[in-house]
Amino acid sequence: MFESIPPNWRTLLTEPLADPRVLSLEEYVASERAEHEVYPATEHVFAALELTPYATVRAVILGQDPYHEAGQAQGLAFSVPPGVRPPPSLRNILAELEHDLGRPLPAGGSLVPWARHGVLLLNAVLTVRAGTADSHANRGWERLTGAIVQAVNAKAGPVVFLLWGARARAQGRSIDRHRHVVIESAHPSPRSASRGVDPFVGSAPFHRANEELARRGQPPVNWDLGAP
Secondary structure (H helix, E strand, C coil): CHHHCCHHHHCCCHHHHCCHHHHHHHHHHHHHHHHCCEECCHHHCCHHHHHCCHHHCCEEEEECCCCCCCCCCCCCCCCCCCCCCCCHHHHHHHHHHHHHHCCCCCCCCCCHHHHHCCEEEEECCCCEECCECCCCCCCCHHHHHHHHHHHHHCCCCCCEEEEECHHHHHHCCCCCCCCCEEEEECCCCCCCCCCCCCCCCCCCHHHHHHHHHHHCCCCCCCCCCCCC
16 A cells, blocks of 8 residues: 555655554454455545645645545545545535635545645555545544645745644644635535634635735645636
């Protein structure tokens, strides 16, 4: 499974990939696939790293674990393949994008254009048993994905980190906020998107990200989902 990690990322992950807890993931996920449906398919587990090479990362969106319903997970946080109805959290993200930047909602929920524009769409856990959220949590994925976040943190910057919800915020505590831009809010899930002192709805994360980059003399992130 780890052989599919692109070389440009693998060279940065030597230490976590030698960790016995991470190494045991391959056997664990294989055993899960033998007994249950597991998402995403093996060839898509590291899609976020394949579509967004390390050198191109300009923003990071941290998710929790893959969608656990059939046909939804494609290895990118919050994204679904073309033709699949966006789940509730993604619908809130797309609505916020429309409200924030004044762009019409795309026909589908694929965030692949963002990944190709340098937005790393990374889940903390990269596999899940069908129908059971968080079923592959605390098995070693967090060690590997945490190392990926730290590899991005080591970039000269600035990189924009969009941290939505308590888990993403916890994963982002060690980000260097002098070099990078960190924008936090509640999770876009309907259960939390409009709640708390910093709700996701109305948080304008995409506009704020580009404003912060402009202040640092950097070009904006292309948030257009219609672009290839």
